[in-house]
Amino acid sequence: MRKRLVIVFLIPLVAILLSLGGAAGWSAARSIQQAVYSEQVGDLSYFATTARQALNSGSAAVFEGEAERFEEVYGIEIAVFDLAGAVWASSDPDRLVLSEGEAEQVRLALSGRRAEPVDAVFPWEISDATLVEPVFDDGDVIGAVMISAEVDAPRTAIFQQVTVLIAIALVSIALGVLLVFQLARWVLSPVRRLDEAMVAIERGEMDARVSEDTGPPELRRMTRVFNGMAEEIEHVLARQQEFALNASHELRNPLNALLLRVEHLATGLDDDWRDDIEETREEGRRMARILETLLNLARSGRADSMFSAVDLTTLVERRADAWREVAGPRGIDVRRFGDDLVMCVTDRTIVESALDAVIDNAVKFSPMNSLVEVAVEGGNDVCRLTVRDHGPGLAGEQVEYATDRFWRSDDSGDTPGSGLGLAIATDLLASIGGELLVSSPDDGGLRVALVIKNGAFE
Known part of the structure; x- marks a missing residue:
């Protein structure tokens, strides 16, 4: 500029x-x-x-x-x-x-x-x-x-006159150049400071502000508007952080109480209930990990990802089994397909949470007695989890809005939901360098791919 x-x-x-x-x-x-x-x-x-x-x-x-x-x-x-x-x-x-x-x-x-x-x-x-x-x-x-x-x-x-005029013109041009540069610096200094403040806010420095005492009046007004906007964003994020912190903290106590009751009930049940009790314990531990991640996110403003080697095939198999119990009353089968062993260095909790959000969306919009396919594909740089349902799907122009917050298709009817599932999954994957891809197969339904970056090959 x-x-x-x-x-x-x-x-x-x-x-x-x-x-x-x-x-x-x-x-x-x-x-x-x-x-x-x-x-x-x-x-x-x-x-x-x-x-x-x-x-x-x-x-x-x-x-x-x-x-x-x-x-x-x-x-x-x-x-x-x-x-x-x-x-x-x-x-x-x-x-x-x-x-x-x-x-x-x-x-x-x-x-x-x-x-x-x-x-x-x-x-x-x-x-x-x-x-x-x-x-x-x-x-x-x-x-x-x-x-x-x-x-x-x-x-x-004549040559003397021309020489004098050339000298005067050169001096005038030099002074003009100096004046123009000073003028440009004066005019653009608020813009430069605005740019620096926006970069600082992008880095998480929400208290970054711009001085309003320099530059043209029009840019001073823009600076005041920017400072007001930054102030409002800081307040909104602070309120969101406080809400997430309070909610996650309040949920820990009933979750711990629930896990203690499970352990107490387990002492009075015979061995036939052992598998169910273990699955309940695992779900409880998973919920505890999610709450801990939410607490870390609320405290620091970002999730501290815990990368480790994760068997994605086993993870998908367990989540499919868990959702099969939920979808069973409607005759919906959640089945795993793909490679038998896929290892990926990533954050287990984030992948589980994102996958749950996508499967929940697929089960919610699947017709009765249908199939939800969850496929696992391995790779050196990235791994891919694909969830495919056979519901109404989305029109071509609607696919690009599927991951927007609170967006719902006009064809969703009375199906419960808030339009946050795929948006949350997108944000979770983005925090570990992944992405969510939504597409509409030719034979109907919706295909959602979770592309997970393999940390071992960075």
């Missing part, structure tokens, strides 16, 4: 300075050329009078003496031409050959045409300045006077 802002300010500034400098340079060059022309016209008028007297008297001695002294002092050549166009008198007797342009000027002067002002040219295009004026006597042309001067002095003056 700073680069674009500098370009937007700098290009017009440089264009304006160059335009003004070019116009000033052209004006200075034109002024010097006009001054030289005016001086030549004055000298030419003086010598035209002297030439008329000399031509009438038929003696060139006086004129030549005066012209030679003038050339010695000013370096300007003077010559008089008769009606035939031949040199009649000159300050430089050796000058007998005229250039093509000078010959044309002499011809026009002998025809009675006066000298015209010189056109404006660039200083490097200026050649020797030559003017020719007709000599009149009683209205008749009796000859012509030519004055020719070198232009080294005016050319040098």
Whole structure:
């Protein structure tokens, strides 16, 4: 943004300075050329009078003496031409050959045409300045006077003027660049601080704020809005953290009491109940692990993942057995498919919780007497758990909203739920570097894939 802002300010500034400098340079060059022309016209008028007297008297001695002294002092050549166009008198007797342009000027002067002002040219295009004026006597042309001067002095003056203007333009551009950079820094400083504050908030520093005392008024207002928004987000997250902390803490006591009662009941049951009691204990321990994860998340703002080698096949088999009991009354079978042994270095609790949320969603929307397929696939970099149901599924445009919080399909009808299951599973997997992929098979239903990053290959 700073680069674009500098370009937007700098290009017009440089264009304006160059335009003004070019116009000033052209004006200075034109002024010097006009001054030289005016001086030549004055000298030419003086010598035209002297030439008329000399031509009438038929003696060139006086004129030549005066012209030679003038050339010695000013370096300007003077010559008089008769009606035939031949040199009649000159300050430089050796000058007998005229250039093509000078010959044309002499011809026009002998025809009675006066000298015209010189056109404006660039200083490097200026050649020797030559003017020719007709000599009149009683209205008749009796000859012509030519004055020719070198232009080294005016050319040098023009170049000096141009050099000064270039120096002024360069200094002005340098000052303009400095001013534009300072202006861009002043304008963008609140934006830079806003960016730094947003990065800090993204890192979890919820108390990051931006000073509101610098920058343009419009950006100061944006800064105040940002600070208010950050304050509100901090309060909301604090309330969420307090709720999660209180809820998880309050759930620990009844869960511990429930586990103690299970142990007490186990002492009065025979061996036929051993498997059921062990499954109940395992569910209780799993709930305790989930609550501990929730407590850690509430305290620190992030889950401290406990990575270990997990047998995903066994994990899926156990969760399928657990959900088979829940889905059994509706005739829904939850069955595992896929590889017999899939090992993955990941967080067991998070994978279990995410898988439960997905299976719960699949069972909830499956029709009676249907099948929920849970497949396990291994890989070096990632492992994949796929849950496939045969319910109503989702239309193509609805799939992308399936993981949004509180979103439910219009076809869900009276099916209980809050629209949080897949969103929670997505967040859980994201905390360990995984992702949740939702798709609609061609033959109906919904396929949800849990892609789990294998920590052993990082």
